Amino acid sequence: MKVMIIGAGYVGLTMGVVLSATHEVTLLDVDEDKVKAINEMKSPIHEKGMSDLLTRGISEGRLRAMTPDEVLGRHDIVLICVGTPSSSDGSVDLSYVESAATMVLERANEIFSKYCVIGIKSTVPPGTTRRLVLEPLDRDGFTHRAGAAFNPEFLREGSAIEDAQKPDRIVIGASDAKASELVKRMYEECLTRNSTAFVETSLESAELCKYVSNSFLALKISFANEIANIVERIPSANFAEVMMGVGLDSRIAPSFFGAGAGYGGSCxxxxxxxxxxxxxxxxxxxxxxxxxxxxxxxxxxxxxxxxxxxxxxxxxxxxxxxxxxxxxxxxxxxxxxxxxxxxxxxxxxxxxxxxxxxxxxxxxxxxxxxxxxxxxxxxxxxxxxxxxxxxxxxxxxxxxxxxxxxxxxxxxxxxxxxxxxxxxxxxxxxxxxxxxxxxxxx
Ligand SMILES: NC(=O)c1ccc[n+]([C@@H]2O[C@H](COP(=O)([O-])OP(=O)(O)OC[C@H]3O[C@@H](n4cnc5c(N)ncnc54)[C@H](O)[C@@H]3O)[C@@H](O)[C@H]2O)c1
Structure with a gap:
């Protein structure tokens, strides 16, 4: 399959090198220095295993990086992986996603192969994929040869490559069964773990799924930190023992139960x-x-x-x-x-x-x-x-x-x-x- 990834940051680059094991991948980024570094097989980010996969993808000709003003060619799947930072009021800044989606739609005749799925992987609020991708496809008369998908990414920085190669589950929200099937096939052809579950949903369920997942992880960490505050006042109580005794309940699970400085990061x-x-x-x-x-x-x-x-x-x-x-x-x-x-x-x-x-x-x-x-x-x-x-x-x-x-x-x-x-x-x-x-x- 020919896959175009827009945004070669943590998510886009990781997906790019992982998918290039079995697909032909074009990474698109507005940052010329990043594009140059990737083509020279120098990773702009620090991730275990990145360097080897990047070198393999570029040197074997299945991965290339370019800026959007170059000739892009036809693709079966486009994945938008640009940033979605928070605005000062806590709402999401969708301007990068908007501009990536607009670029794809404006150049649809150049980019779409016989049938193409435009997927968003950036974390966006419910309704965004419908508004920025599905409705414009419909408006411009492309729905017979294109579908829309939202496919959240759950990788963790620090183990991004392994997470992308062996995810617990892949959630695919899609406009229709054909779009969902194509995205699923893209993954099935390069996953290294057979037990990965596929969850096929509506666009909005998939969009919400990512927010709920990260909010629950944050909740677990804050909960653990609150319990840590209590344990600190009880001589002979041991935080690790308490959380192990709690986390091994299969309804609860032990991960993200560490106490510490609190969560951070971009997500x-x-x-x-x-x-x-x-x-x-x-x-x-x-x-x-x-x-x-x-x-x-x-x-x-x-x-x-x-x-x-x-x-x-x-x-x-x-x-x-x-x-x-x-x-x-x-x-x-x-x-x-x-x-x-x-x-x-x-x-x-x-x-x-x-x-x-x-x-x-x-x-x-x-x-x-x-x-x-x-x-x-x-x-x-x-x-x-x-x-x-x-x-x-x-x-x-x-x-x-x-x-x-x-x-x-x-x-x-x-x-x-x-x-x-x-x-x-x-x-x-x-x-x-x-x-x-x-x-x-x-
Ligand atoms: N970093 C993570 O661990 C992680 C995990 C899961 C989901 N996400 C989500 O994935 C999305 C991307 O996150 P990230 O950490 O990879 O971001 P990032 O900032 O590392 O990378 C974004 C890239 O997009 C490029 N870009 C911006 N506008 C562009 C455009 N119009 N065309 C081409 N390239 C463009 C930027 O130059 C940058 O290289 C966010 O929505 C984030 O919430 C991130």
Whole structure:
């Protein structure tokens, strides 16, 4: 099949390299530097396994990248994977999706093969695919040779390739059975797991499915963090034991039950606020559970700083090290990372903030941020003479260095573990160790 993917970011590029195992894929992006890098087999993002698949796809001629002003050629499926950021009021900014859909429809005679499905993979509110794709297809008389689909993406950054190759389920919302069947066939031909379930739905069900899924994941994390607050007050209670005992109930499931600095990234915070906005402003439905999820999460960074302030009440002029900028390990993505909020609070309190992340040099950090902190890629330099340290990202590198190794050069060995990386380790006697979800005396 010939597949065109519009938007070569985390989702588009991942889908592109995975689908190019069995299909001919054209990646389209307005960012010329990105297009050039992809064609030179250099991945613009950090993802495990990306480099090999990108090299294979390009060198074997099944993957190419281009800008929209080039000759695009005919395709069986077009997947729109451009960004859908949040506007300041929490609603979704659909301008990138609109412009991608408009471009495809305007060049339909050039792009459509005998029958073509235009699918949206970007996360969009219910009704968007119908309005931006199906209705214009109908208006322009294309419905006999084109269908519309919404096919949400559930990959996780950090394990994007594996998630895309072996998804638990693939949800396909489509305008009709023919469109649904074509999208399903595209996946079946390149999936590496036979047990993937296909859920075929209406366009609107599929669109809502993505928001509900991410909102529930956010809810699980906030729920776990609330329970962690309770466990911290009960000597001899163990957070991990409690959540294991709860999560192994097949009605509940153990994943996303970790306590810590809260969720971040480009999806969970954005999708949750968009669902709240949609419910409240467009549908007049109150969402107290979703709002509480959001509020609990927003309190996490301050909570970690408060844990530090219990040991150092005044951090003005004091060197504090923050370990980890990415919102989770194995990614260079810092969008909505709780680490940024912790740094901002520490700066408001006058601390001298030093930051380390293993992927620091691959991150998109603006000058304002770089001028406000001391960011270093050497762990020892980040920690030497620090009076306190907050661990924000669960990088394996930190776990391997161990608490002894991380604290050995610190002036005062005060360590706040925002990811519970060392809760099960024996504590060096000279370290003050405070972790989320752990009673200080336990
Ligand atoms: N990142 C994730 O983990 C993830 C997971 C699931 C779903 N999603 C959703 O997928 C969508 C894409 O997210 P992302 O993280 O890949 O975004 P991204 O910002 O990494 O990539 C978007 C890309 O689209 C390009 N672009 C914008 N307008 C364009 C146009 N008109 N034509 C061609 N290219 C254009 C940009 O240059 C950019 O490279 C969002 O709706 C997001 O919510 C993201």
């Amino acid at each position: 969970l915070p954005k999708d949750l606020s968009e669902l709240i906005h949609l419910a409240q402003h467009d549908l007049s439905v109150e969402t107290p559970i979703l709002k509480a999820t959001q509020r609990i999460n927003s309190e996490r960074p301050r909570k970690l700083v408060d844990m530090l302030l219990r040991c150092i009440p005044d951090v003005h002029g004091v060197k504090i090290s923050v370990l980890g900028l990415a919102f989770k390990p194995e990614t260079d993505d810092i969008r909505e990372s709780p680490s940024l909020s912790v740094i901002e609070i520490l700066q408001t309190l006058g601390a001298k903030v030093w930051v380390h992340d293993p992927l620091l040099n691959e991150m998109q950090l603006d000058d304002e941020f770089m001028n406000s902190v001391t960011a270093v890629d050497d762990l020892d330099i980040c920690l030497i003479n620090a009076s306190g340290c907050i661990l924000m990202t669960n990088w394996e590198n930190y776990a391997n260095t161990g608490l002894d190794g991380l604290t050995r050069l610190m002036k005062k060995k005060i360590f706040i573990d925002g990811r519970r990386a060392f809760v099960n380790d024996s504590m060096p006697s000279d370290v003050v160790y405070i972790a989320v979800g752990k009673h200080p005396g336990s």
